[in-house]
Amino acid sequence: MIELLISEITRMNSGSCVLGLEARNPGFRSLRPIPLTSSAWPAFPYRRADKVAFQLSMMPVIEPHVEDRVVTSHRKLSAVPENELVHCLKQAEVANSIKDLFGCQLQQSRLGSDAVFVNPADAGRSICGCEVDGINFSFKFYPKIRASLVLASKETIRSLPVVDRDLIDFVEQLDRKIGSPADLRYRLERFFNSVYKSKVMSSPIKFARIGLTRPYKGDSCWLMLDSLFPLPRCEWQEEFK
Numbered sequence: 001m002i003e004l005l006i007s008e009i010t011r012m013n014s015g016s017c018v019l020g021l022e023a024r025n026p027g028f029r030s031l032r033p034i035p036l037t038s039s040a041w042p043a044f045p046y047r048r049a050d051k052v053a054f055q056l057s058m059m060p061v062i063e064p065h066v067e068d069r070v071v072t073s074h075r076k077l078s079a080v081p082e083n084e085l086v087h088c089l090k091q092a093e094v095a096n097s098i099k100d101l102f103g104c105q106l107q108q109s110r111l112g113s114d115a116v117f118v119n120p121a122d123a124g125r126s127i128c129g130c131e132v133d134g135i136n137f138s139f140k141f142y143p144k145i146r147a148s149l150v151l152a153s154k155e156t157i158r159s160l161p162v163v164d165r166d167l168i169d170f171v172e173q174l175d176r177k178i179g180s181p182a183d184l185r186y187r188l189e190r191f192f193n194s195v196y197k198s199k200v201m202s203s204p205i206k207f208a209r210i211g212l213t214r215p216y217k218g219d220s221c222w223l224m225l226d227s228l229f230p231l232p233r234c235e236w237q238e239e240f241k
Contacts, residue, residue: 001053003077004031005088006046008127008209008226010163015040017163019067019127019211019226020052027091030127031056032067033074048166048231049085051077064102064123064212064221086205086229093128097153101128101210106157106223114148114159117220118212126212127226135200135208135228137162137192139185145171147225149208160210160225170232174240187240195239196232203230 004020007030017040021028033054035041046052053076056069080088095101104122109115134150138159145162162168171188178184200206211226 001073002031002056003051003053004033005080005085006048006050006052007085007089007092008211009044009048009165010211010224010226011165011168012040012163014038015042016044016165017041018044019209020054021088021092028088030067030092030125031069032065032127033071034059034068036070036072046076047079049082050079053077062120062215064118064120065126065214066124067126082229082231083205086207089129089207089209089229093125095128095130095151097151098155098157101130102126102212107220115161115222116157116159117216117222119219120212120215120221123212123221126221127209129207129209132200132206132208132228135197137189137196139189139192142185142188143171143175147228149210149225157210157223160223162228163211163224164227166231167228170237173234174237177237177240191240196236199233199236200228200230205229 006020008019010017019030019032022031052074054071055073059070061068102118103124104118106116131152133152136148138146147160147162148158150156207229209227211224212221215221
């Protein structure tokens, strides 16, 4: 059995994609436990920051998703505080610049949008963490949420699809709380670019993890915002006006 500290749970069309940290000497590395009979978890039974024992086996991987492992059994061991999880993430795959994220240059969308991708043959991994120097959210296409992230290098990655399950759940709770007024998108964007942004940027554990989609049409792995720390807290909703 391999012990993983659950670091990512992201929303995908077919379920949840999960990543965990395996302790190494030194530091940690990310592994992606995948169910034996599916490409995603229909209902993942654990939470982020849980320590889970997995029986993992090697499987054929499609680069750059070299972290993939197949799961045959699993059980929860314990859990750690959020600040300890972030401390461990900072000892795993990290980058201070755009090129260092995946070991290659980013490519601009051919459709003229701000979305970016990498050539799967050029990338050396599919997940990486980075310090957060700035963040902005867009709800223009809500319920899809996008974010622009400023790295420590002062470089900006624009139009990252937000797939962090905790963040999406938080938005959906706000949505249900206020119903569906005509200015919902505007109100959500205003809240996230003021109150929510302030909570993140003032936190001593602000940190992000950026992931890559599976290759699209064989030549494009799109960048996504897999995690944004600190995770949202229920009491933040009280400041939503």
